[in-house]
Amino acid sequence: MDESRPQQAEVAALLGVIERMAADLALAEEPARFIAALEAGRPPAGDEAGGG
Amino acid sequence: MTDWTLEGLATAIRAGKISPVEATQACLARIERLDGGLRAFITVDHAGALETARRLEAEARRGAWRGPLHGVPLAFKDLCFIRGLPTSCGTKTAEYFLAEQDCTVVARLTGAGAVTLGKLNMTELAMGPFGDNAHHGHAQNPWRAGHCTGGSSSGSAVAVAAGLALGAVGSDTGGSIRLPAAACGIVGLKPTYGRVSRAGAMPLSWSNDHVGPMARTVRDCALLLQVMAGPDPLDATSSPAPVPDYLASLGGLASLGGSLAGLRVGVPENFFFRGVHAEMDTAVRKAADVIAQLGARVLELHVPDPQTMSDVTNIVSRSEASTIHARLLRERPHDVQPVVRSRLELGTRIPAYDYLQALRLRARLTRAFIAEVFAEVDVLVAPVIPEPAPSLAHATDGPVHELVARQGRFSRLTRPFNGLGLPALSVPCGFSAAGLPLAFQLVGRPFDEATVLRVGDSYQQATDWHTRRPPLD
Numbered sequence: 001m002d003e004s005r006p007q008q009a010e011v012a013a014l015l016g017v018i019e020r021m022a023a024d025l026a027l028a029e030e031p032a033r034f035i036a037a038l039e040a041g042r043p044p045a046g047d048e049a050g051g052g
Numbered sequence: 053m054t055d056w057t058l059e060g061l062a063t064a065i066r067a068g069k070i071s072p073v074e075a076t077q078a079c080l081a082r083i084e085r086l087d088g089g090l091r092a093f094i095t096v097d098h099a100g101a102l103e104t105a106r107r108l109e110a111e112a113r114r115g116a117w118r119g120p121l122h123g124v125p126l127a128f129k130d131l132c133f134i135r136g137l138p139t140s141c142g143t144k145t146a147e148y149f150l151a152e153q154d155c156t157v158v159a160r161l162t163g164a165g166a167v168t169l170g171k172l173n174m175t176e177l178a179m180g181p182f183g184d185n186a187h188h189g190h191a192q193n194p195w196r197a198g199h200c201t202g203g204s205s206s207g208s209a210v211a212v213a214a215g216l217a218l219g220a221v222g223s224d225t226g227g228s229i230r231l232p233a234a235a236c237g238i239v240g241l242k243p244t245y246g247r248v249s250r251a252g253a254m255p256l257s258w259s260n261d262h263v264g265p266m267a268r269t270v271r272d273c274a275l276l277l278q279v280m281a282g283p284d285p286l287d288a289t290s291s292p293a294p295v296p297d298y299l300a301s302l303g304g305l306a307s308l309g310g311s312l313a314g315l316r317v318g319v320p321e322n323f324f325f326r327g328v329h330a331e332m333d334t335a336v337r338k339a340a341d342v343i344a345q346l347g348a349r350v351l352e353l354h355v356p357d358p359q360t361m362s363d364v365t366n367i368v369s370r371s372e373a374s375t376i377h378a379r380l381l382r383e384r385p386h387d388v389q390p391v392v393r394s395r396l397e398l399g400t401r402i403p404a405y406d407y408l409q410a411l412r413l414r415a416r417l418t419r420a421f422i423a424e425v426f427a428e429v430d431v432l433v434a435p436v437i438p439e440p441a442p443s444l445a446h447a448t449d450g451p452v453h454e455l456v457a458r459q460g461r462f463s464r465l466t467r468p469f470n471g472l473g474l475p476a477l478s479v480p481c482g483f484s485a486a487g488l489p490l491a492f493q494l495v496g497r498p499f500d501e502a503t504v505l506r507v508g509d510s511y512q513q514a515t516d517w518h519t520r521r522p523p524l525d
Binding site (some may be wrong): 008033 | 244259289499500
Protein backbone atom coordinates (compact mmCIF):
# COMPACT_ATOMS: atom_id res chain seq x y z
CA MET A 1 0.00 0.00 0.00
CA ASP A 2 1.20 3.53 -0.75
CA GLU A 3 2.14 4.97 2.67
CA SER A 4 1.83 8.59 1.52
CA ARG A 5 -1.97 8.45 1.32
CA PRO A 6 -2.62 7.77 5.02
CA GLN A 7 0.04 10.36 5.80
CA GLN A 8 -1.82 12.95 3.70
CA ALA A 9 -5.03 12.08 5.51
CA GLU A 10 -3.32 12.48 8.88
CA VAL A 11 -1.91 15.88 7.90
CA ALA A 12 -5.32 16.99 6.65
CA ALA A 13 -6.97 15.92 9.91
CA LEU A 14 -4.41 17.78 12.00
CA LEU A 15 -4.63 20.93 9.93
CA GLY A 16 -8.41 20.81 10.17
CA VAL A 17 -8.00 21.82 13.79
CA ILE A 18 -6.25 25.00 12.74
CA GLU A 19 -8.95 25.67 10.16
CA ARG A 20 -11.65 25.35 12.81
CA MET A 21 -9.99 27.00 15.77
CA ALA A 22 -7.61 29.69 14.56
CA ALA A 23 -10.02 31.96 12.72
CA ASP A 24 -10.99 34.02 15.74
CA LEU A 25 -7.60 34.35 17.38
CA ALA A 26 -7.08 37.88 18.69
CA LEU A 27 -4.32 39.97 17.14
CA ALA A 28 -2.51 40.02 20.47
CA GLU A 29 -2.47 36.22 20.70
CA GLU A 30 1.21 35.41 20.20
CA PRO A 31 3.11 32.19 21.04
CA ALA A 32 4.97 33.78 23.96
CA ARG A 33 1.68 34.13 25.82
CA PHE A 34 1.99 30.42 26.61
CA ILE A 35 4.82 31.16 29.04
CA ALA A 36 2.81 34.05 30.46
CA ALA A 37 -0.11 31.68 31.03
CA LEU A 38 2.11 29.29 33.00
CA GLU A 39 3.60 32.10 35.09
CA ALA A 40 0.16 33.55 35.79
CA GLY A 41 -1.18 30.14 36.81
CA ARG A 42 1.57 29.51 39.35
CA PRO A 43 0.30 29.08 42.92
CA PRO A 44 1.00 32.04 45.21
CA ALA A 45 4.41 31.86 46.92
CA GLY A 46 4.27 29.65 49.99
CA ASP A 47 1.03 28.03 48.88
CA GLU A 48 2.62 25.10 47.05
CA ALA A 49 1.56 21.79 48.53
CA GLY A 50 -1.03 23.63 50.54
CA GLY A 51 -3.97 23.01 48.28
CA GLY A 52 -7.29 24.48 49.25
CA MET B 53 20.68 -3.17 48.19
CA THR B 54 19.24 -2.87 44.67
CA ASP B 55 15.82 -3.32 46.29
CA TRP B 56 16.21 -0.20 48.46
CA THR B 57 14.79 3.21 47.75
CA LEU B 58 17.17 5.85 46.52
CA GLU B 59 16.58 7.84 49.70
CA GLY B 60 17.27 4.74 51.82
CA LEU B 61 20.54 4.05 50.04
CA ALA B 62 21.69 7.68 50.33
CA THR B 63 20.96 7.56 54.08
CA ALA B 64 22.76 4.22 54.49
CA ILE B 65 25.84 5.57 52.68
CA ARG B 66 25.88 8.62 54.95
CA ALA B 67 25.65 6.33 57.96
CA GLY B 68 28.57 4.22 56.70
CA LYS B 69 26.41 1.10 56.43
CA ILE B 70 27.29 0.62 52.78
CA SER B 71 29.94 2.26 50.62
CA PRO B 72 29.52 3.90 47.20
CA VAL B 73 31.72 1.16 45.71
CA GLU B 74 29.58 -1.62 47.21
CA ALA B 75 26.40 0.06 45.94
CA THR B 76 27.84 0.54 42.47
CA GLN B 77 29.18 -3.00 42.31
CA ALA B 78 25.76 -4.38 43.30
CA CYS B 79 24.06 -2.48 40.45
CA LEU B 80 26.74 -3.47 37.93
CA ALA B 81 26.43 -7.13 38.94
CA ARG B 82 22.66 -6.99 38.50
CA ILE B 83 23.03 -5.31 35.11
CA GLU B 84 25.48 -8.02 34.10
CA ARG B 85 23.06 -10.73 35.22
CA LEU B 86 19.76 -9.37 33.88
CA ASP B 87 20.30 -6.81 31.15
CA GLY B 88 21.07 -9.28 28.39
CA GLY B 89 17.36 -10.10 28.43
CA LEU B 90 15.90 -6.77 29.53
CA ARG B 91 17.88 -4.48 27.15
CA ALA B 92 17.62 -1.47 29.44
CA PHE B 93 21.12 -0.17 28.69
CA ILE B 94 22.75 0.92 25.45
CA THR B 95 26.07 1.72 27.17
CA VAL B 96 27.22 0.41 30.55
CA ASP B 97 30.14 2.47 31.91
CA HIS B 98 31.53 -0.24 34.17
CA ALA B 99 35.01 1.24 34.58
CA GLY B 100 33.87 4.85 34.82
CA ALA B 101 31.20 4.05 37.42
CA LEU B 102 33.65 2.18 39.65
CA GLU B 103 36.27 4.90 39.31
CA THR B 104 33.73 7.54 40.36
CA ALA B 105 32.49 5.37 43.21
CA ARG B 106 36.03 4.90 44.53
CA ARG B 107 36.61 8.67 44.44
CA LEU B 108 33.33 9.28 46.25
CA GLU B 109 34.22 6.64 48.82
CA ALA B 110 37.54 8.36 49.52
CA GLU B 111 35.78 11.70 49.84
CA ALA B 112 33.24 10.19 52.23
CA ARG B 113 36.04 8.84 54.42
CA ARG B 114 37.37 12.42 54.66
CA GLY B 115 33.88 13.69 55.49
CA ALA B 116 33.62 15.53 52.16
CA TRP B 117 30.05 14.96 51.01
CA ARG B 118 29.11 16.27 47.56
CA GLY B 119 25.37 16.37 48.17
CA PRO B 120 22.22 14.37 48.87
CA LEU B 121 23.03 11.71 46.24
CA HIS B 122 26.59 10.93 47.35
CA GLY B 123 27.39 7.45 46.05
CA VAL B 124 23.92 6.69 44.63
CA PRO B 125 24.05 4.85 41.25
CA LEU B 126 21.83 6.41 38.56
CA ALA B 127 21.48 5.95 34.81
CA PHE B 128 20.51 8.35 32.05
CA LYS B 129 18.45 8.15 28.88
CA ASP B 130 20.76 7.93 25.89
CA LEU B 131 19.83 11.39 24.69
CA CYS B 132 21.68 13.06 27.57
CA PHE B 133 25.10 14.23 26.41
CA ILE B 134 27.81 13.09 28.82
CA ARG B 135 31.46 13.76 28.06
CA GLY B 136 33.37 10.55 27.44
CA LEU B 137 30.33 8.42 26.61
CA PRO B 138 28.65 7.93 23.20
CA THR B 139 25.15 9.30 22.65
CA SER B 140 23.00 7.40 20.16
CA CYS B 141 19.58 8.96 20.84
CA GLY B 142 18.30 5.46 20.05
CA THR B 143 19.56 5.62 16.46
CA LYS B 144 22.26 3.69 14.62
CA THR B 145 23.87 7.00 13.66
CA ALA B 146 25.53 8.25 16.87
CA GLU B 147 27.86 10.40 14.74
CA TYR B 148 24.91 12.80 14.20
CA PHE B 149 24.72 13.44 17.94
CA LEU B 150 28.10 14.72 19.07
CA ALA B 151 27.98 16.58 22.36
CA GLU B 152 28.40 20.34 22.30
CA GLN B 153 27.86 20.57 26.04
CA ASP B 154 27.26 18.21 28.95
CA CYS B 155 23.66 17.69 29.95
CA THR B 156 22.86 20.16 32.73
CA VAL B 157 20.64 17.72 34.59
CA VAL B 158 23.29 15.00 34.59
CA ALA B 159 25.90 17.52 35.73
CA ARG B 160 23.65 18.59 38.61
CA LEU B 161 22.95 15.01 39.69
CA THR B 162 26.60 13.93 39.54
CA GLY B 163 27.54 17.19 41.23
CA ALA B 164 25.25 16.08 44.07
CA GLY B 165 27.20 12.83 44.30
CA ALA B 166 25.42 10.44 41.91
CA VAL B 167 27.39 7.71 40.13
CA THR B 168 26.71 7.30 36.39
CA LEU B 169 26.12 3.62 35.56
CA GLY B 170 25.57 4.24 31.86
CA LYS B 171 23.19 5.32 29.10
CA LEU B 172 19.72 3.87 28.72
CA ASN B 173 17.79 2.41 25.82
CA MET B 174 15.05 4.53 24.27
CA THR B 175 12.77 4.67 21.26
CA GLU B 176 14.67 5.96 18.23
CA LEU B 177 14.89 9.77 18.43
CA ALA B 178 12.41 9.57 21.33
CA MET B 179 9.65 9.20 18.73
CA GLY B 180 7.25 6.51 19.86
CA PRO B 181 5.30 5.50 22.96
CA PHE B 182 5.88 1.73 23.04
CA GLY B 183 9.64 1.40 23.74
CA ASP B 184 10.55 -0.78 20.76
CA ASN B 185 13.92 -0.22 19.12
CA ALA B 186 15.12 -2.30 16.20
CA HIS B 187 18.66 -0.87 16.36
CA HIS B 188 19.48 -1.54 20.03
CA GLY B 189 17.03 -4.34 20.79
CA HIS B 190 13.51 -3.97 22.12
CA ALA B 191 13.49 -3.20 25.83
CA GLN B 192 11.48 -5.91 27.63
CA ASN B 193 8.82 -5.26 30.22
CA PRO B 194 10.26 -6.71 33.46
CA TRP B 195 6.80 -7.77 34.60
CA ARG B 196 6.14 -9.87 31.52
CA ALA B 197 8.58 -10.69 28.75
CA GLY B 198 7.32 -10.00 25.25
CA HIS B 199 5.34 -6.96 26.36
CA CYS B 200 6.08 -3.31 25.69
CA THR B 201 7.89 -1.19 28.25
CA GLY B 202 6.27 2.02 27.12
CA GLY B 203 8.44 4.72 25.60
CA SER B 204 10.26 6.59 24.69
CA SER B 205 12.21 6.44 27.99
CA SER B 206 11.99 2.64 27.89
CA GLY B 207 15.38 1.80 29.38
CA SER B 208 14.92 4.35 32.17
CA ALA B 209 11.73 2.62 33.34
CA VAL B 210 13.11 -0.90 32.94
CA ALA B 211 16.35 -0.11 34.78
CA VAL B 212 14.48 1.32 37.76
CA ALA B 213 11.74 -1.34 37.84
CA ALA B 214 14.30 -4.16 37.63
CA GLY B 215 16.59 -2.65 40.26
CA LEU B 216 19.47 -2.09 37.85
CA ALA B 217 19.65 1.57 38.90
CA LEU B 218 18.12 3.39 41.87
CA GLY B 219 16.79 6.21 39.71
CA ALA B 220 16.92 7.48 36.15
CA VAL B 221 16.40 10.51 33.97
CA GLY B 222 13.89 10.48 31.13
CA SER B 223 12.45 12.99 28.71
CA ASP B 224 8.80 13.59 27.84
CA THR B 225 7.56 15.27 24.65
CA GLY B 226 4.21 13.46 24.36
CA GLY B 227 4.28 11.17 27.40
CA SER B 228 7.75 9.61 27.21
CA ILE B 229 8.39 9.64 30.97
CA ARG B 230 4.86 8.81 32.13
CA LEU B 231 4.05 6.07 29.58
CA PRO B 232 7.02 3.81 30.45
CA ALA B 233 6.69 4.60 34.15
CA ALA B 234 3.06 3.44 33.98
CA ALA B 235 3.79 0.37 31.87
CA CYS B 236 6.67 -0.75 34.12
CA GLY B 237 5.10 0.06 37.50
CA ILE B 238 7.35 2.89 38.66
CA VAL B 239 6.92 6.64 39.29
CA GLY B 240 7.73 9.23 36.63
CA LEU B 241 7.39 13.00 36.74
CA LYS B 242 7.03 15.36 33.81
CA PRO B 243 7.70 18.68 35.49
CA THR B 244 6.22 22.02 34.44
CA TYR B 245 7.61 23.37 31.15
CA GLY B 246 10.67 25.38 32.19
CA ARG B 247 11.09 23.85 35.66
CA VAL B 248 13.98 21.57 34.60
CA SER B 249 16.67 22.52 32.09
CA ARG B 250 16.77 20.61 28.81
CA ALA B 251 20.27 21.87 27.94
CA GLY B 252 22.53 19.08 26.75
CA ALA B 253 19.66 16.71 26.02
CA MET B 254 18.73 15.92 22.42
CA PRO B 255 15.87 18.19 21.40
CA LEU B 256 12.83 16.66 19.74
CA SER B 257 10.43 19.57 20.10
CA TRP B 258 11.61 22.83 21.69
CA SER B 259 8.05 23.68 22.65
CA ASN B 260 7.04 20.35 24.18
CA ASP B 261 10.23 18.73 25.53
CA HIS B 262 10.48 18.16 29.27
CA VAL B 263 13.21 16.36 31.26
CA GLY B 264 12.29 14.66 34.51
CA PRO B 265 13.03 12.02 37.15
CA MET B 266 11.97 8.37 37.28
CA ALA B 267 12.21 6.22 40.43
CA ARG B 268 10.31 3.62 42.41
CA THR B 269 8.73 6.04 44.85
CA VAL B 270 7.33 9.54 44.76
CA ARG B 271 9.76 10.54 47.54
CA ASP B 272 12.70 9.44 45.39
CA CYS B 273 11.37 11.47 42.46
CA ALA B 274 11.06 14.47 44.78
CA LEU B 275 14.67 14.00 45.89
CA LEU B 276 15.86 13.86 42.27
CA LEU B 277 13.73 16.83 41.21
CA GLN B 278 15.20 18.89 44.05
CA VAL B 279 18.63 18.51 42.49
CA MET B 280 17.49 18.78 38.85
CA ALA B 281 15.17 21.80 39.03
CA GLY B 282 15.93 25.48 38.73
CA PRO B 283 17.04 28.09 36.24
CA ASP B 284 19.88 27.36 33.81
CA PRO B 285 21.59 30.01 31.67
CA LEU B 286 22.20 27.29 29.05
CA ASP B 287 18.43 26.77 28.51
CA ALA B 288 16.64 29.95 27.48
CA THR B 289 13.27 28.38 28.33
CA SER B 290 14.18 27.50 31.91
CA SER B 291 12.08 29.42 34.40
CA PRO B 292 13.43 31.70 37.14
CA ALA B 293 10.56 30.47 39.38
CA PRO B 294 11.88 29.63 42.87
CA VAL B 295 12.28 25.92 43.64
CA PRO B 296 10.54 24.89 46.87
CA ASP B 297 11.80 22.25 49.30
CA TYR B 298 9.96 19.24 47.84
CA LEU B 299 10.85 16.68 50.49
CA ALA B 300 9.80 19.06 53.26
CA SER B 301 6.45 19.57 51.54
CA LEU B 302 5.79 15.82 51.60
CA GLY B 303 5.66 15.85 55.38
CA GLY B 304 5.68 12.85 57.66
CA LEU B 305 3.78 9.59 57.68
CA ALA B 306 0.24 9.92 56.32
CA SER B 307 -2.70 8.61 58.24
CA LEU B 308 -5.91 7.56 56.54
CA GLY B 309 -8.54 10.23 56.98
CA GLY B 310 -6.68 13.51 57.14
CA SER B 311 -3.37 13.97 55.35
CA LEU B 312 -4.94 15.54 52.24
CA ALA B 313 -7.68 17.49 54.02
CA GLY B 314 -8.59 20.70 52.23
CA LEU B 315 -7.38 19.51 48.84
CA ARG B 316 -9.78 19.38 45.88
CA VAL B 317 -9.11 16.58 43.42
CA GLY B 318 -10.89 16.38 40.06
CA VAL B 319 -11.69 13.28 38.03
CA PRO B 320 -12.41 14.32 34.43
CA GLU B 321 -15.79 13.12 33.22
CA ASN B 322 -14.89 13.68 29.57
CA PHE B 323 -12.10 12.33 27.31
CA PHE B 324 -9.78 10.55 29.77
CA PHE B 325 -11.84 7.44 30.54
CA ARG B 326 -13.34 7.05 27.07
CA GLY B 327 -12.31 3.70 25.57
CA VAL B 328 -10.03 2.90 28.49
CA HIS B 329 -9.54 -0.79 29.38
CA ALA B 330 -11.92 -1.86 32.18
CA GLU B 331 -9.12 -2.92 34.56
CA MET B 332 -7.37 0.43 34.10
CA ASP B 333 -10.62 2.35 34.56
CA THR B 334 -11.40 0.52 37.80
CA ALA B 335 -7.88 0.88 39.21
CA VAL B 336 -7.73 4.63 38.57
CA ARG B 337 -11.15 5.24 40.13
CA LYS B 338 -10.10 3.14 43.15
CA ALA B 339 -6.98 5.30 43.45
CA ALA B 340 -9.23 8.37 43.52
CA ASP B 341 -11.22 6.68 46.32
CA VAL B 342 -8.03 6.20 48.34
CA ILE B 343 -7.19 9.86 47.83
CA ALA B 344 -10.68 10.72 49.11
CA GLN B 345 -10.12 8.53 52.19
CA LEU B 346 -6.96 10.55 52.81
CA GLY B 347 -9.14 13.63 53.28
CA ALA B 348 -9.27 15.20 49.81
CA ARG B 349 -12.60 16.26 48.32
CA VAL B 350 -12.86 14.30 45.06
CA LEU B 351 -15.28 15.54 42.43
CA GLU B 352 -16.03 14.84 38.79
CA LEU B 353 -15.62 17.74 36.39
CA HIS B 354 -15.66 18.55 32.71
CA VAL B 355 -12.28 19.74 31.39
CA PRO B 356 -11.73 21.87 28.25
CA ASP B 357 -11.42 19.56 25.24
CA PRO B 358 -8.04 17.76 25.56
CA GLN B 359 -8.31 16.39 22.01
CA THR B 360 -7.88 19.86 20.52
CA MET B 361 -4.84 20.49 22.68
CA SER B 362 -3.49 17.08 21.69
CA ASP B 363 -3.84 17.90 17.98
CA VAL B 364 -2.26 21.31 18.43
CA THR B 365 0.62 19.71 20.37
CA ASN B 366 1.04 17.15 17.60
CA ILE B 367 1.30 19.82 14.91
CA VAL B 368 3.96 21.66 16.90
CA SER B 369 5.95 18.53 17.80
CA ARG B 370 5.91 17.10 14.29
CA SER B 371 7.02 20.39 12.74
CA GLU B 372 9.83 20.94 15.21
CA ALA B 373 11.07 17.33 15.13
CA SER B 374 11.30 17.41 11.33
CA THR B 375 13.24 20.65 11.47
CA ILE B 376 15.63 19.44 14.19
CA HIS B 377 16.37 16.12 12.49
CA ALA B 378 16.23 17.36 8.89
CA ARG B 379 19.89 16.53 8.22
CA LEU B 380 19.54 12.92 9.36
CA LEU B 381 16.32 12.53 7.38
CA ARG B 382 17.94 13.99 4.26
CA GLU B 383 21.29 12.18 4.40
CA ARG B 384 20.48 8.79 6.01
CA PRO B 385 16.74 8.19 5.65
CA HIS B 386 17.13 4.42 5.38
CA ASP B 387 19.05 4.25 8.65
CA VAL B 388 15.90 5.49 10.40
CA GLN B 389 13.17 2.95 11.25
CA PRO B 390 10.21 3.25 8.83
CA VAL B 391 7.68 4.39 11.47
CA VAL B 392 10.02 7.07 12.81
CA ARG B 393 10.87 8.17 9.27
CA SER B 394 7.19 8.39 8.40
CA ARG B 395 6.51 10.62 11.40
CA LEU B 396 9.47 12.86 10.53
CA GLU B 397 8.33 13.12 6.92
CA LEU B 398 4.85 14.11 8.01
CA GLY B 399 6.27 17.12 9.82
CA THR B 400 7.77 18.46 6.60
CA ARG B 401 4.24 18.65 5.15
CA ILE B 402 2.97 21.09 7.76
CA PRO B 403 3.06 24.68 6.46
CA ALA B 404 4.61 27.43 8.60
CA TYR B 405 1.18 29.10 8.69
CA ASP B 406 -0.35 26.12 10.51
CA TYR B 407 2.64 25.67 12.83
CA LEU B 408 2.45 29.27 13.96
CA GLN B 409 -1.32 29.21 14.35
CA ALA B 410 -0.88 26.08 16.49
CA LEU B 411 1.53 27.93 18.77
CA ARG B 412 -0.93 30.81 19.10
CA LEU B 413 -3.78 28.40 19.82
CA ARG B 414 -1.69 26.62 22.41
CA ALA B 415 -1.33 29.83 24.40
CA ARG B 416 -5.07 30.47 24.35
CA LEU B 417 -5.99 26.88 25.21
CA THR B 418 -3.50 26.78 28.08
CA ARG B 419 -4.86 30.00 29.59
CA ALA B 420 -8.42 28.67 29.38
CA PHE B 421 -7.54 25.23 30.79
CA ILE B 422 -5.69 26.66 33.79
CA ALA B 423 -8.43 29.20 34.52
CA GLU B 424 -11.32 26.74 34.24
CA VAL B 425 -9.85 23.63 35.83
CA PHE B 426 -7.86 25.08 38.68
CA ALA B 427 -10.71 27.32 39.76
CA GLU B 428 -12.49 24.08 40.66
CA VAL B 429 -9.74 21.70 41.79
CA ASP B 430 -6.10 21.64 42.86
CA VAL B 431 -5.15 18.40 41.12
CA LEU B 432 -6.56 16.15 38.39
CA VAL B 433 -6.53 12.32 38.48
CA ALA B 434 -6.63 10.45 35.15
CA PRO B 435 -5.33 7.28 33.50
CA VAL B 436 -1.87 7.45 31.88
CA ILE B 437 -2.09 4.56 29.43
CA PRO B 438 -5.41 3.37 28.01
CA GLU B 439 -4.59 -0.30 28.61
CA PRO B 440 -1.93 -2.42 30.33
CA ALA B 441 1.32 -2.71 28.35
CA PRO B 442 0.46 -4.40 25.03
CA SER B 443 2.56 -7.10 23.40
CA LEU B 444 5.66 -6.02 21.51
CA ALA B 445 4.03 -7.34 18.34
CA HIS B 446 1.38 -4.64 18.76
CA ALA B 447 4.17 -2.07 18.47
CA THR B 448 6.12 -3.65 15.65
CA ASP B 449 3.85 -5.75 13.41
CA GLY B 450 1.71 -4.18 10.71
CA PRO B 451 1.77 -1.52 8.03
CA VAL B 452 3.42 1.78 8.94
CA HIS B 453 0.21 3.82 8.93
CA GLU B 454 -1.43 1.33 11.31
CA LEU B 455 1.58 1.42 13.66
CA VAL B 456 1.47 5.21 13.66
CA ALA B 457 -2.25 5.10 14.49
CA ARG B 458 -1.60 2.66 17.38
CA GLN B 459 1.09 5.01 18.70
CA GLY B 460 -1.35 7.90 18.65
CA ARG B 461 -3.97 5.94 20.56
CA PHE B 462 -1.51 4.75 23.22
CA SER B 463 -0.23 8.26 23.97
CA ARG B 464 -3.53 10.12 23.73
CA LEU B 465 -3.93 10.55 27.50
CA THR B 466 -0.50 12.08 28.13
CA ARG B 467 0.08 14.36 25.13
CA PRO B 468 -2.39 17.11 26.11
CA PHE B 469 -0.31 17.89 29.21
CA ASN B 470 2.82 18.43 27.14
CA GLY B 471 1.04 21.13 25.19
CA LEU B 472 -0.35 22.55 28.42
CA GLY B 473 3.07 22.42 30.07
CA LEU B 474 1.56 21.28 33.39
CA PRO B 475 3.32 19.03 35.93
CA ALA B 476 2.11 15.43 35.62
CA LEU B 477 3.14 12.50 37.82
CA SER B 478 2.56 8.84 36.91
CA VAL B 479 1.96 6.63 39.96
CA PRO B 480 1.42 2.83 39.96
CA CYS B 481 -1.97 1.72 41.31
CA GLY B 482 -2.32 -2.02 40.78
CA PHE B 483 -1.90 -4.89 38.36
CA SER B 484 -4.01 -6.40 35.62
CA ALA B 485 -5.13 -10.03 35.75
CA ALA B 486 -2.19 -10.74 33.44
CA GLY B 487 0.22 -9.25 35.98
CA LEU B 488 0.94 -5.99 34.16
CA PRO B 489 1.11 -2.64 36.01
CA LEU B 490 -1.79 -0.16 36.13
CA ALA B 491 -1.27 3.55 36.84
CA PHE B 492 -2.81 6.99 37.21
CA GLN B 493 -1.44 10.46 36.60
CA LEU B 494 -1.76 13.47 38.89
CA VAL B 495 -1.78 16.83 37.10
CA GLY B 496 -1.31 20.11 38.91
CA ARG B 497 -1.07 23.86 38.48
CA PRO B 498 2.00 25.25 36.69
CA PHE B 499 5.10 25.04 38.93
CA ASP B 500 3.10 23.25 41.63
CA GLU B 501 5.02 19.99 41.52
CA ALA B 502 4.95 20.10 45.33
CA THR B 503 1.21 19.46 45.53
CA VAL B 504 1.31 16.74 42.89
CA LEU B 505 4.16 15.03 44.74
CA ARG B 506 2.37 15.38 48.08
CA VAL B 507 -0.76 13.66 46.78
CA GLY B 508 1.29 10.92 45.14
CA ASP B 509 3.37 10.35 48.26
CA SER B 510 0.30 10.20 50.50
CA TYR B 511 -1.22 7.65 48.13
CA GLN B 512 1.93 5.51 48.26
CA GLN B 513 2.00 5.64 52.05
CA ALA B 514 -1.56 4.32 52.09
CA THR B 515 -0.95 1.57 49.51
CA ASP B 516 1.77 -0.96 48.72
CA TRP B 517 1.80 -1.23 44.92
CA HIS B 518 5.21 0.46 44.78
CA THR B 519 6.72 -2.21 47.03
CA ARG B 520 5.98 -5.06 44.58
CA ARG B 521 8.89 -6.28 42.49
CA PRO B 522 8.91 -7.92 39.04
CA PRO B 523 9.58 -11.69 39.00
CA LEU B 524 13.23 -11.56 37.93
CA ASP B 525 15.11 -13.30 40.75
